[in-house]
Amino acid sequence: MTFQPVIPITGYAGWRFLQRTLDTQKDAFVQTTTFQRQTDYFRENISKINTAEELVADRRLLEVALGAFGLDEDIGNKAFIQKILEDGTLAEDALANRLSDKRYNTMSREFGFGDLGSRTRLSNFADQILARFEDRQFERAVGDVNGDMRLALNLSSGLSDIFDQDLPSDAQWFAVMGSTPVRTIFETALGFPSSFGAIDIDQQRTAFQERSQSVFGTDKVEDFADPEMQEKLIRLYLVRSEITAYSNASGSSIALNLLQAMPNLNA
Incomplete structure (x- = not known):
């Protein structure tokens, strides 16, 4: 069972509609069987993970970890993710600090493997990551529509x-x-x-x-x-x-109309 967000109109009017129905639509999304399986598995197993190597070795956990920070596309880049997590964020030359995309920095800091040690055993860790995961995955579902x-x-x-980095x-x-x-x-x-x-x-x-x-x-x-x-x-x-x-659509339409209006040179 899947749930596709409903956005009947585009633009700012569509945004206002989405805001009014956000809680109802998000609740329906997170209650789907597939989503519940993902979150249940993460909640039951993440506290057993002590190193970045262990995390990237478990694809189901890694999917949630990456998905929580909008980095779903990196699921196949295990060595890269392991390096980011192991380097942490405290050293100036850490990989996460050298990347322009600061989502990696946030993920590395949240898991803590390369900083002060793994945070996966903290009592509220799973809840924090899963709250992010719910938000990012609902956003992703919305993105499939608009x-x-x-x-x-x-x-x-x-x-x-960005503000959490205290820059x-x-x-x-x-x-x-x-x-x-x-x-x-x-x-x-x-x-x-x-x-x-x-x-x-x-x-x-x-x-x-x-x-x-x-x-x-x-x-x-x-x-x-x-x-x-x-x-x-x-x-x-x-x-x-x-x-x-x-404007792009109108331009394409105008170009198509001009092409269709051209005489048939083979006639």
Whole structure:
């Protein structure tokens, strides 16, 4: 038995519908047989895991561990994940600290293998990871219906992970740029082109700050901890994303009509 989220309309109106029905839809999703099997197995077995090597050796546990941080696609990269977990986050040259995608840093810090030791035996560890897993997997199911809604749902947790790193104000923008889901929302909402990521990283940070100040009245990422600011960001992201999708579709339609209107050269 599976559950597919219902989003009858696109854009910001669709987002408002999803917000109103979120609790009901999520409850239906987590009650499916497949999901319950995954979470039950993790809850019953994660406390037996003491090392990163043991975790990556158990595919069912690893699926939940990666899924909790939106890293489902890395299920086949066992050596890479083991290295990230074993290195931890305390050393400056740890692999998780050198990667631009800070989801790896968050996962390594939460499991603790390479820091102060495994956290898997803590009484609330399974609950914490499974809460993340429920959120990320529901977002993933939403993404199968509408990719923009998945990103919007992920924004709050993505920003929380950045804030948890206790970074200086300027460094938080680099963390935003290092989180693909969060960056996509900011980049689209602020009207930057797809080629924006190709320019110098410091210039990108400055551009993000200046455009954010102009559009939202602040150049500080921490101000987006405010739910109202997040809602403004999501609204602008969805509006711009829908405009872009409509423009692309209209452009394709116009091109098709022009092609169909052309005379048959073989006639």
